[in-house]
Structure formats: structure tokens, C-alpha cells
Amino acid sequence: MNDQKKSASRSPRWLPPVLGGAACAALTGAAVWYDLTYNGGRLVYPMDSYAFRPTDIPMLLALALDAAYVLCLFALLLGGILAQRRQIAVTNRTRKLNPKLGLLGVLGLAGLAGFYTYPVYGLYFPFGFFAFFGFLGFFFEGKMSNILMDERFRENAAKAELKAYRTGFIIIFLLLVITGGHSGASSELALPILMTGIALTLALTLFLSEYLLYRYDHDDALDLEEEE
Amino acid sequence: MDGFTCNLKTYRVLKGLTQGELAELVGVRRETIMRLEKAQYNPSLKLAVDISRAVGAPIEEIFVFD
Numbered sequence: 001m002n003d004q005k006k007s008a009s010r011s012p013r014w015l016p017p018v019l020g021g022a023a024c025a026a027l028t029g030a031a032v033w034y035d036l037t038y039n040g041g042r043l044v045y046p047m048d049s050y051a052f053r054p055t056d057i058p059m060l061l062a063l064a065l066d067a068a069y070v071l072c073l074f075a076l077l078l079g080g081i082l083a084q085r086r087q088i089a090v091t092n093r094t095r096k097l098n099p100k101l102g103l104l105g106v107l108g109l110a111g112l113a114g115f116y117t118y119p120v121y122g123l124y125f126p127f128g129f130f131a132f133f134g135f136l137g138f139f140f141e142g143k144m145s146n147i148l149m150d151e152r153f154r155e156n157a158a159k160a161e162l163k164a165y166r167t168g169f170i171i172i173f174l175l176l177v178i179t180g181g182h183s184g185a186s187s188e189l190a191l192p193i194l195m196t197g198i199a200l201t202l203a204l205t206l207f208l209s210e211y212l213l214y215r216y217d218h219d220d221a222l223d224l225e226e227e228e
Numbered sequence: 229m230d231g232f233t234c235n236l237k238t239y240r241v242l243k244g245l246t247q248g249e250l251a252e253l254v255g256v257r258r259e260t261i262m263r264l265e266k267a268q269y270n271p272s273l274k275l276a277v278d279i280s281r282a283v284g285a286p287i288e289e290i291f292v293f294d
Contacts, residue, residue: 150256151272152263217259
């Protein structure tokens with residue numbers, strides 16, 4: 001009973017990082033304003049060489065705070081992943097995941113930005129965002145959330161991963177043959193093609209391993225509607 | 229699965245267990261028991277022994293390989 005009350009009164013887990021991030025953003029904003037108003041904006045605009053002045057202190061403190069915040073976020077993320085792994089080992093169940101997280105796969109569309117940045121600025125790294133399409137796999141992983149990982153499930157998982165990795169390797173091999181091996185391909189063109197291809201292959205592999213596992217598992221369930 | 233016959237259903241019913249109960253006893257999902265009863269899944273030695281103990285029948289009578 002007391003535990004229920006405690007958990008009800010406890011703030012959500014996402015709240016402290018969000019509040020911390022908001023505080024960091026507000027302090028950084030204030031430091032930028034201070035720097036622009038009282039320090040000539042010397043830490044806001046690009047400079048050739050830096051020499052310390054006491055008026056730089058607010059901005060430096062804000063930057064140090066931001067760095068500490070990012071480190072804390074990484075520590076929280078790592079702690080969460082380790083805790084989840086421990087729980088999976090103890091309960092032998094798949095991790096709890098909301099299928100709606102599959103919507104994060106839409107972030108993969110950010111890769112299309114590369115078609116603008118590459119010809120205009122020569123930047124090809126946005127093509128790497130295509131890898132976010134792999135998050136679509138969360139949709140199928142979420143559908144198999146918190147189920148017992150018995151030996152048949154593990155076999156299916158291994159089978160699905162193997163098939164996904166094999167598909168990925170074949171695509172990467174073909175990509176290398178097409179871009180690298182093609183005598184007429186210029187390095188300027190090969191780089192973005194490889195970046196796009198590898199990002200998409202990574203996404204496909206991540207997605208396929210979850211999708212195939214779901215298919216193997218789900219097909220079993222479908223044709224096994226049987227009386228007890 | 230060629231050459232594999234599974235008599236698990238017979239022994240399970242004799243023991244008065246449902247698929248769910250047997251699954252819980254041996255630590256697998258109900259779907260795995262269903263697959264086994266249809267002889268569409270080849271169990272590990274450990275699972276076969278666990279099932280044999282749970283239904284109280286010898287392994288070689290539950291799982292028959294030609």
C-alpha cells in the first residue's frame with residue numbers, strides 16, 4: 001500500500017532530465033544575452049584567438065553546465081540500458097517497449113536533407129540519417145514486448161538475425177561492387193552513394209531482424225488456433 | 229518435420245494438464261507446446277527431459293524419431 005502511494009507521488013522518470021535540460025537552455029540563453037550585452041558578444045561570434053577575461057565567466061560557466069548535463073544524460077542512458085539488460089537476464093522476458101516508438105522511423109526522412117546539402121554545401125553526412133529508418137523495427141519489437149523468451153523464441157531470433165545480417169552483407173557487397181568497382185564512378189559521387197547505401201542497409205538490417213522475428217513468431221500463433 | 233512424431237498431447241491429456249499449465253511447468257510459451265504437439269518443433273534435450281518429467285512418461289515414448 002505504502003509502495004503504491006510512494007510510486008504514485010513519485011515524479012515521472014523523464015521529468016528530471018527534461019527540467020535539467022530546460023534549466024541548462026535557460027542559463028545558456030541568459031549567458032548569451034549577457035555576453036552580447038556586456039561583453040561585446042566576443043564568445044558568441046567567431047574569434048581568432050582567445051584570451052581570458054573575467055566578463056567571460058558567465059558564458060564559460062553555462063558551457064561547463066551544458067557539458068555536465070550532456071555527460072549526465074549519457075550516464076542515465078547507459079544506466080538505463082544496463083538495468084534493462086539485468087532485468088531481461090533475471091525475468092527472461094523481452095524488454096517492455098511501446099510499438100508507437102516505431103514512429104521514430106519517420107526520422108529517417110531527415111536523410112533526404114542530403115539531397116539539398118550535398119550539391120549546395122558539399123555536406124554528405126545528412127545521408128546518414130537514413131539509418132533512422134531502422135527505428136521502424138520498434139513497431140514489431142513492441143508487439144512482442146514482455147513475452148517469455150523460451151528456446152523456440154531464441155531460435156527464431158537467431159534465425160531472423162542471421163537472415164537480416166546476410167541480406168545486409170549482400171547489399172553492402174553489391175554496393176561496393178557497383179560504386180568502388182565501377183571504373184567510371186568518380187570519388188565525389190561514390191562517397192554519398194556509399195553513405196546513403198550503408199545507412200539504408202543498416203536501417204534495413206535493424207528492421208528486418210525485428211520484422212522476421214515477428215513473422216516467425218506470429219505465423220506460429222496464427223496457424224495454431226487449437227483447443228486446449 | 230520428417231521422421232518425427234510427437235505423442236505429447238496424449239500424455240498431457242492423460243496427466244490432466246492444459247497446454248498453458250504444461251508450458252508454465254516447463255518454462256516455455258504455450259505456442260511452443262502447440263508446435264511440439266504438432267511435431268513441428270524439435271525440442272532441446274533439456275526441454276524434452278523437463279516435459280517427460282512433467283507428464284510422467286519416458287522421452288522415447290513422447291518423442292519418436294524414425
